[in-house]
Amino acid sequence: MDDGDRGLKLFNTMTRRKAALRPLDWRNGASDPKLRMYVCGPTVYDEAHIGNARPVIVFDVLFRLLRHLYGPAHVTYVRNITDVDDKINARAARDFPGLELNDAIRRVTERTADQFHRDVAALGCLAPSFEPRATEFVVPRGDGGPDMVSMIGSLIERGHAYEAAGEVLFSVRSMPDYGALSRRNLDDQQAGARVAVEAHKRDPADFVLWKLSDENEPGWPSPWGRGRPGWHIECSVMSEAYLGQTFDIHGGGLDLIFPHHENEIAQSRCAHGTHAMAEIWMHNGFLQVEGRKMSKSLGNFHTIREVLETDKVGGRSWPGEAVRLAMLKTHYREPIDFTAARLEEAVRELDRWERMAEGATSDAVIDDQFLDCLRDDLSVSGAIARTHELFDAGQAASALTGLRLIGIDPVRQAAIGADVERRIAARLDLLRARDFAAADQIRDELAAEGVLLKDGKDPATGERVTTWELRR
Numbered sequence: 001m002d003d004g005d006r007g008l009k010l011f012n013t014m015t016r017r018k019a020a021l022r023p024l025d026w027r028n029g030a031s032d033p034k035l036r037m038y039v040c041g042p043t044v045y046d047e048a049h050i051g052n053a054r055p056v057i058v059f060d061v062l063f064r065l066l067r068h069l070y071g072p073a074h075v076t077y078v079r080n081i082t083d084v085d086d087k088i089n090a091r092a093a094r095d096f097p098g099l100e101l102n103d104a105i106r107r108v109t110e111r112t113a114d115q116f117h118r119d120v121a122a123l124g125c126l127a128p129s130f131e132p133r134a135t136e137f138v139v140p141r142g143d144g145g146p147d148m149v150s151m152i153g154s155l156i157e158r159g160h161a162y163e164a165a166g167e168v169l170f171s172v173r174s175m176p177d178y179g180a181l182s183r184r185n186l187d188d189q190q191a192g193a194r195v196a197v198e199a200h201k202r203d204p205a206d207f208v209l210w211k212l213s214d215e216n217e218p219g220w221p222s223p224w225g226r227g228r229p230g231w232h233i234e235c236s237v238m239s240e241a242y243l244g245q246t247f248d249i250h251g252g253g254l255d256l257i258f259p260h261h262e263n264e265i266a267q268s269r270c271a272h273g274t275h276a277m278a279e280i281w282m283h284n285g286f287l288q289v290e291g292r293k294m295s296k297s298l299g300n301f302h303t304i305r306e307v308l309e310t311d312k313v314g315g316r317s318w319p320g321e322a323v324r325l326a327m328l329k330t331h332y333r334e335p336i337d338f339t340a341a342r343l344e345e346a347v348r349e350l351d352r353w354e355r356m357a358e359g360a361t362s363d364a365v366i367d368d369q370f371l372d373c374l375r376d377d378l379s380v381s382g383a384i385a386r387t388h389e390l391f392d393a394g395q396a397a398s399a400l401t402g403l404r405l406i407g408i409d410p411v412r413q414a415a416i417g418a419d420v421e422r423r424i425a426a427r428l429d430l431l432r433a434r435d436f437a438a439a440d441q442i443r444d445e446l447a448a449e450g451v452l453l454k455d456g457k458d459p460a461t462g463e464r465v466t467t468w469e470l471r472r
Contacts, residue, residue, distance in 0.1 A: 003027050004035070004351050007375045010249070011333060013257065013281040014181055017171060018377055023070075024249045024279065029120050035075045036067055036247035038239040038278070041131070042254055044112035045091045047303040048119055050323075050338055051253075051294055052285040057324055058284045058332040058378070059251045060125040061406050065374050066302050068366075068405060078242045079128040083109040083135050089217060092124040101216060111132075119304040121448045122320035122388060124407040134234040138220045138242060146240045148229045151271050152209045160270040161209055165200035168210035168224055175266050175471040180198055181281060182258035207263055209233050232263035239277075240268065250278035254285055285335045309452075315338025319469075322346040325408055328380040353391065353403070353410035360396035360411075367395070370402040380406060420451055424466050427453075431464065 009018045025033030039059045042048055059079075066075045088105055096104035152168055155161035160174045172178045172186060179186060186205055188231025208230035213219030219226040239247065245268065252261065254321055260279065268277040285447050289300040306312045308320055325346040330336040367390060373382035383402060390399035403409065430439040443453055453471045 004033070004070075007372075008065070008069060009279055009375065010375055011377050012279075012280060013283050017309070019280070021248070023244065033074055035070050035249075036075070036078075036243040037063070037066070037249040037251065038078045038080075038235070038243055038247060039250070040126075040235060040252040040431070041079040041081050042113075042116050043085050043087065044109045044116065045085060045087040045307055045324065046112060048116050049294065050289070050302050050304055050307055053119070053123060053304050054327055054332075054336065055253050055284050055288050056120050056125055057123055057327050057407075059282075059464075061328065061374075061380060062249075062251070062282075062378060063126060063128070064407060066407055072272070076130070076243065077128040078130045078132065078239065080238045080243045081109075081113055081131060081133045082231070082233075082234060083113070083133045084138070084218065085231065098441050102218060105218060118447050119308070122308055122323050122450050122452065123304070124320060124409075124450060126407075132238045132241065132427050134238065137234070137237045138229055139222070148237050149210075149220070151180065151233060151237055151240075151267065153223065154231075154271045155209065155267065158270060158273075160266075162202070163224055164202075165198075166212040166225065166227075167200070169201060169206040170209055170263065170266060170270075171202055172205045172207075172266065173374060175270055178205075178266055179262060181262050181265060184258060184262070197366070207232065207259065225316070232260055233267055234266050235260070236267040236271070236277075239264075240272075245272040246274050246276055247278055249282060251281045251282040251284075254283045257281075257283055284332045285330075287338055290340075291337055314343060314345050318343050319347065319350075319406060321350060321410070325349065325384075328406065328408075329384060331381055332378055349434050350408075350410045353399070355388075356391045357396045357400050357411050361402055364395075364397035364401045366401050366405060367398045370398075374406070420446065420468055424453065424468060426467060428464065 004023040005020050008021045011018045023035040025035070037059070039055065042052060056079075057206055059077075063077045066077075083105075088108055089101070090106035092099075092101060092108045096107055099107070113322075135147065138148050140150055150163060155170065156163070156168065159171075161168055161170050163169075174408065177397065186203070203335055210222060210227050210229055210233075212225050212227040217228070219228055239250070250261070250264075253395060265277045268274070288294060289302065292298055292300060294301050302312055304323075307318055307323060309317050322343055326338070326342045327336065329342075329346070367386060370386045370390070372381045373379040373386060376382070383406065387399045387402055390396070390402070400409070400411070423446060427439045427442040430436075430442070446453060446468070454467050454469070456465055456467070457463065
């Protein structure tokens with residue numbers, strides 16, 4: 001019987017060791033097995049910064065590898081959008097003071113989510129299988145699927161949550177092995193606490209599942225009053241909605257281990273009575289910029305868009321493919337120093353590969369050693385080293401096939417140029433005809449493919465001209 005072992009070993013944060021991936025559906029003999037992965041997505045109150053790009057790129061590589069090993073039809077990847085959060089409320093009130101709060105919130109979240117999609121497309125990332133928004137899962141749904149209010153009610157019924165001072169709180173003491181992911185001991189935390197504990201909490205570590213909303217805050221009806229969910233409950237519900245009560249892989253940044261992922265586990269396991277929320281927990285390492293923690297006060301805080309479209313980093317804008325390569329050359333679990341020198345090195349590497357790949361096809365079988373590196377806990381740096389060996393040995397087709405598996409294509413611009421020019425011409429015709437909606441659709445489709453259009457005027461004739469650049 002096929003147990004789903006494809007030779008892929010991943011480091012599991014829960015066990016602190018590497019282990020073979022054997023997906024649940026294969027082990028259970030499902031007739032149409034799916035490998036199921038969930039990764040925490042953005043909270044859309046502001047543009048994503050370059051640190052946010054790292055998990056998106058890392059888990060995009062894993063998504064691509066899983067599709068290669070199991071077949072695209074057998075992999076489900078869910079990455080959420082958090083569109084209910086107090087930071088969103090504050091940004092909406094600041095940016096759109098003349099609008100009703102709900103309308104202002106919608107403006108902020110739509111604008112920010114759209115920019116995030118443009119950014120990650122420019123970095124060469126595939127769209128996930130599903131991208132749910134938190135606000136779609138707060139109250140009971142017409143399809144009978146999971147929702148936050150119902151999960152909170154289940155936690156109360158099972159003795160894992162309680163209502164106090166207008167909040168519903170999760171009782172960490174109700175879960176004997178709370179803290180297993182982060183290896184935090186509740187008694188040690190309480191003994192070392194130096195902050196005041198809210199009087200209504202039974203334990204300092206108890207966390208909010210539901211809180212009441214003022215008239216000027218967004219809210220939904222619930223048995224505990226009009227309110228809004230806590231942050232952690234959102235991912236517990238959205239992951240269950242698409243992947244079930246227990247699934248194969250849960251990913252995110254190292255900073256999410258505690259409290260977010262720890263609390264997700266507590267909610268999901270206690271609501272369902274399951275042994276695990278996810279079989280494997282994966283976390284990428286931290287990112288700093290030019291040797292220092294990224295901070296607005298230090299002047300080294302950069303959004304993805306700024307890196308791709310402005311001269312804030314190293315005095316120039318950078319191709320998305322170079323940003324992706326610069327990220328991937330460091331193992332995903334290690335800290336990374338994001339520097340202009342690293343980006344320059346990536347550009348030189350891409351240029352060299354483009355020259356060496358001239359005339360090569362891309363239909364070669366993926367090199368076994370290249371694939372073995374990826375199977376070893378996503379050792380992309382090892383795979384890239386193997387790429388150099390393949391190019392040097394005159395096996396450019398095999399090298400290109402491997403690079404494209406991890407979302408890097410040094411000759412893509414030359415290959416797609418004619419098609420882009422044709423679509424730009426069609427868009428210009430639509431603009432002349434004042435069919436702006438159709439013209440915008442072409443622009444948005446190209447942006448989703450990583451092609452950035454720049455409109456300008458011919459200095460001689462004054463007519464509109466459009467240039468393009470590949471932001472992979």
